[in-house]
Amino acid sequence: xxxxxxxxxxxxxxxxxxxxxxxxxxxxxxxxxxxxxxxxxxxxxxxxxxxxxxxxxxxxxxxxxxxxxxxxxxxxxxxxxxxxxxxxxxxxxxxxxxxxxxxxxxxxxxxxxxxxxxxxxxxxxxxxxxxxxxxxxxxxxxxxxxxxxxxxxxxxxxxxxxxxxxxxxxxxxxxxxxxxxxxxxxxxxxxxxxxxxxxxxxxxxxxxxxxxxxxxxxxxxxxxxxxxxxxxxxxxxxxxxxxxxxxxxxxxxxxxxxxxxxxxxxxxxxxxxxxxxxxxxxxxxxxxxxxxxxxxxxxxxxxxxxxxxxxxxxxxxxxxxxxxxxx
Numbered sequence: 001x002x003x004x005x006x007x008x009x010x011x012x013x014x015x016x017x018x019x020x021x022x023x024x025x026x027x028x029x030x031x032x033x034x035x036x037x038x039x040x041x042x043x044x045x046x047x048x049x050x051x052x053x054x055x056x057x058x059x060x061x062x063x064x065x066x067x068x069x070x071x072x073x074x075x076x077x078x079x080x081x082x083x084x085x086x087x088x089x090x091x092x093x094x095x096x097x098x099x100x101x102x103x104x105x106x107x108x109x110x111x112x113x114x115x116x117x118x119x120x121x122x123x124x125x126x127x128x129x130x131x132x133x134x135x136x137x138x139x140x141x142x143x144x145x146x147x148x149x150x151x152x153x154x155x156x157x158x159x160x161x162x163x164x165x166x167x168x169x170x171x172x173x174x175x176x177x178x179x180x181x182x183x184x185x186x187x188x189x190x191x192x193x194x195x196x197x198x199x200x201x202x203x204x205x206x207x208x209x210x211x212x213x214x215x216x217x218x219x220x221x222x223x224x225x226x227x228x229x230x231x232x233x234x235x236x237x238x239x240x241x242x243x244x245x246x247x248x249x250x251x252x253x254x255x256x257x258x259x260x261x262x263x264x265x266x267x268x269x270x271x272x273x274x275x276x277x278x279x280x281x282x283x284x285x286x287x288x289x290x291x292x293x294x295x296x297x298x299x300x301x302x303x304x305x306x307x308x309x310x311x312x313x314x315x316x317x318x319x320x321x322x323x324x325x326x327x
Contacts, residue, residue: 068118101170
């Protein structure tokens with residue numbers, strides 16, 4: 001008799017209560033529950049993908065638009081070698097401050113462009129403090145699959161190097177933006193370009209093969225990511241090997257260099273394994289790395305509605321301040 005090479009643990013159906021270990025605001029977010037997942041179209045039905053992406057972008061913009069509109073900041077749209085970049089300058093920005101943050105938006109590698117990119121960056125600007133932000137509106141599938149998005153991020157970073165020393169630059173991204181931010185570090189390193197002062201990876205999508213434990217244990221528990229993202233991963237990869245480090249930076253060799261990195265996730269985050277494994281991989285390679293795990297948080301945290309998000313923002317700002325050079 002042949003044994004099962006991948007035995008499974010049978011878990012009985014159960015109800016998981018909202019924990020009392022988090023703030024009342026976080027409990028309210030969790031109590032709202034999750035929406036039914038939107039079915040993915042067939043990989044070759046690009047029109048259906050575009051319709052789905054437009055619908056999701058409209059929904060996100062309806063939530064983030066009012067928050068972004070309340071942020072006091074100047075927003076300038078630039079074209080950098082064909083790549084759209086939103087330059088966001090907070091009202092409290094000190095004109096002589098040379099530091100700049102390159103922000104790479106999330107959206108499952110297929111969503112979040114245009115007005116959504118701008119709104120997401122504005123809504124999350126407080127995590128960085130009163131610093132200038134470059135938000136990359138990178139190209140995406142189905143029209144522009146891999147490596148278009150990563151190429152655009154490289155282009156934006158190269159443009160920053162024209163006017164900024166690398167020690168004045170920090171890079172970060174959330175979810176799919178975390179994938180691109182980490183992949184960008186590998187491309188810069190392998191191209192002989194200087195690395196930035198620090199890297200911020202918020203609930204990052206670092207493993208497109210979805211091999212980590214939390215892709216199973218938190219499926220159905222995460223109220224934000226309610227299903228596998230594999231169809232979107234395949235659309236983005238466009239036939240390339242999902243385990244390639246430029247697609248899944250979790251599998252990279254970090255011994256050849258990587259910037260100091262702070263990583264965040266939540267105990268209910270579908271991507272928790274990505275964060276934990278990346279942290280261990282960086283430490284094993286001798287890279288300075290910090291891991292901040294929010295109690296009970298789903299993917300993306302509590303959307304700025306809970307004090308737990310303020311605590312994470314303080315940790316990120318403190319980490320950046322320790323590594324950013326302002327002279």
